[in-house]
Amino acid sequence: MADNTFFAGLPLETLLIIGGLFTVSALCPSIAAFILIRRKKWHQDE
Amino acid sequence: MSKSINYLIYFALYALILLLFGKGGFKRTRSTRDFYVAGNSLGLLPSIFTFSATWFSAASMQGLSGSIYAYGYSAILYAVIPWFLGATFIVFLATKLKKYDIMTIPEYFRIRYDSKTLQAMGGLMITVCYILYIIIQVRGFGIVISELLDINYTFSIVLVYLFVVYTTFGGLFSVAKTDALNFILFFIGTITAAAIILKDIGGITNMHLKAAAISARPFPGFPFVTEKGALLDPFSKGAQPPLMTITSFFGWGLGLSANPQYAIRIASAKNTKTAMKMICYSVLILAVIYMGIFIIGIGGRVLEPSVADVNSVDEIFPYIINKVIYSRLSGLVLISIVAAAISTANSQLLILASGFSYDIYKNLFNPNINEERFLNLNRLFILLAGSVSLLLAIDPPGSLLVYGGQIWGFFSSTFLLPLYGGLFWKKATKEGAVASFIGGLVTIILFSLTEHYAAGFVSSSIHPALPGVAVSLVLFYTVSSITYRRKGDKK
Numbered sequence: 001m002a003d004n005t006f007f008a009g010l011p012l013e014t015l016l017i018i019g020g021l022f023t024v025s026a027l028c029p030s031i032a033a034f035i036l037i038r039r040k041k042w043h044q045d046e
Numbered sequence: 047m048s049k050s051i052n053y054l055i056y057f058a059l060y061a062l063i064l065l066l067f068g069k070g071g072f073k074r075t076r077s078t079r080d081f082y083v084a085g086n087s088l089g090l091l092p093s094i095f096t097f098s099a100t101w102f103s104a105a106s107m108q109g110l111s112g113s114i115y116a117y118g119y120s121a122i123l124y125a126v127i128p129w130f131l132g133a134t135f136i137v138f139l140a141t142k143l144k145k146y147d148i149m150t151i152p153e154y155f156r157i158r159y160d161s162k163t164l165q166a167m168g169g170l171m172i173t174v175c176y177i178l179y180i181i182i183q184v185r186g187f188g189i190v191i192s193e194l195l196d197i198n199y200t201f202s203i204v205l206v207y208l209f210v211v212y213t214t215f216g217g218l219f220s221v222a223k224t225d226a227l228n229f230i231l232f233f234i235g236t237i238t239a240a241a242i243i244l245k246d247i248g249g250i251t252n253m254h255l256k257a258a259a260i261s262a263r264p265f266p267g268f269p270f271v272t273e274k275g276a277l278l279d280p281f282s283k284g285a286q287p288p289l290m291t292i293t294s295f296f297g298w299g300l301g302l303s304a305n306p307q308y309a310i311r312i313a314s315a316k317n318t319k320t321a322m323k324m325i326c327y328s329v330l331i332l333a334v335i336y337m338g339i340f341i342i343g344i345g346g347r348v349l350e351p352s353v354a355d356v357n358s359v360d361e362i363f364p365y366i367i368n369k370v371i372y373s374r375l376s377g378l379v380l381i382s383i384v385a386a387a388i389s390t391a392n393s394q395l396l397i398l399a400s401g402f403s404y405d406i407y408k409n410l411f412n413p414n415i416n417e418e419r420f421l422n423l424n425r426l427f428i429l430l431a432g433s434v435s436l437l438l439a440i441d442p443p444g445s446l447l448v449y450g451g452q453i454w455g456f457f458s459s460t461f462l463l464p465l466y467g468g469l470f471w472k473k474a475t476k477e478g479a480v481a482s483f484i485g486g487l488v489t490i491i492l493f494s495l496t497e498h499y500a501a502g503f504v505s506s507s508i509h510p511a512l513p514g515v516a517v518s519l520v521l522f523y524t525v526s527s528i529t530y531r532r533k534g535d536k537k
Contacts, residue, residue: 009254
């Protein structure tokens with residue numbers, strides 16, 4: 001198993017697919033909001 | 047101190063604080079707007095608490111941890127990633143929805159499409175789906191309370207149900223206050239449980255190396271024996287079909303993005319910027335909590351590779367806490383599992399009440415009903431609908447995570463296109479929205495029934511929400527395009 005692992009005992013494939021997608025998806029709302037706020041693409045209600 | 051006394055103290059303290067917090071909302075609730083959306087007044091912190099606490103339910107706490115225990119990391123692809131991607135859609139929703147002065151999502155349908163029928167259809171959908179969805183929460187706290195107080199499952203679901211109903215009677219002010227308490231509890235509970243498990247195993251690397259070597263059936267009724275290395279494989283070495291995992295996005299992901307329980311939090315936030323921040327910060331905090339859940343799932347499996355005393359994945363987490371890593375903090379962790387279920391259940395009961403009372407009854411039959419009578423009607427409906435869920439939960443579904451994804455699929459097949467299409471496409475018409483709603487609904491019902499009754503003859507490797515959303519999309523686009531053009535010609 002050890003020769004198949006990459007980080008903290010986790011296989012590279014799992015780290016990339018699950019770890020990568022988990023990180024990107026968790027950041028997705030913030031990235032979207034950042035872009036929208038910079039472009040001021042939201043309903044101004046204040 | 048004995049285990050029972052330790053647990054009883056935690057439960058009594060929690061119940062007392064919950065009732066005190068719930069009581070606070072009664073005084074502040076004077077109108078329907080206060081009851082449903084807290085007077086559109088929630089600031090950033092209460093919005094984050096209520097959004098996160100509504101999100102993090104028994105499906106996350108017990109369903110996900112148990113699924114990771116049984117299948118491994120592939121369960122993250124099936125549920126968590128679709129949830130987060132669905133939340134990204136809600137950010138876009140927040141940019142437009144606030145300009146509509148609404149108290150329920152179906153009310154938006156009436157305003158945008160000038161259709162009381164569409165509002166009532168939305169209300170009916172909410173009523174049915176949430177009665178079925180609340181079963182998940184009832185089942186969740188039922189399992190834990192029966193373990194915690196060593197009482198029968200049926201008695202424990204009735205006991206906690208009374209607390210849930212009481213905290214919902216005060217409307218969103220009560221729900222938001224209890225959500226803050228529940229959020230803090232499940233945050234601390236998850237991190238504590240993950241820390242204890244990691245300490246017992248000796249670190250993350252050790253946990254993964256041991257998990258890779260496991261080859262056993264997780265519990266007697268589970269259909270697969272875990273292959274060596276499957277717990278760390280992205281698709282559990284075939285136990286989780288890749289197509290089903292990927293298409294679960296149409297149920298869990300798009301279902302979340304069109305789900306009234308999240309969308310209405312945009313209306314209850316005090317302004318658009320608060321709503322957008324609420325979504326982003328909540329997802330980041332939830333990501334941290336989910337990492338704790340991953341450790342509980344995989345680490346629990348390492349500590350106890352096979353459990354003889356459970357019948358479903360949902361019972362694994364409470365079992366691990368109570369039997370495998372028992373300590374003085376176990377009561378706190380078990381209460382945190384109850385907190386996750388209760389915080390979602392009361393939000394869902396509130397939405398459920400609005401679906402029936404506001405979107406169906408007031409909209410179609412009694413628009414001039416007196417405010418006080420209307421609030422009491424909501425409370426009565428909370429009691430009635432909650433009781434139906436309670437009765438249905440006596441014979442609960444097999445897996446909370448799979449069952450939840452199927453119900454959320456009904457929202458992606460019906461609400462998604464009318465909601466987002468109406469906000470982002472000016473050619474969207476009432477006829478298109480109605481056709482898409484009905485077409486999506488009929489498709490997902492037919493597909494689910496075919497899968498259920500003709501299993502073995504038809505492929506069940508895709509999520510039933512995929513055909514539902516596809517039909518809904520085609521109908522929404524074609525019917526709207528045709529009717530928009532016709533209306534243009536008439537002018």
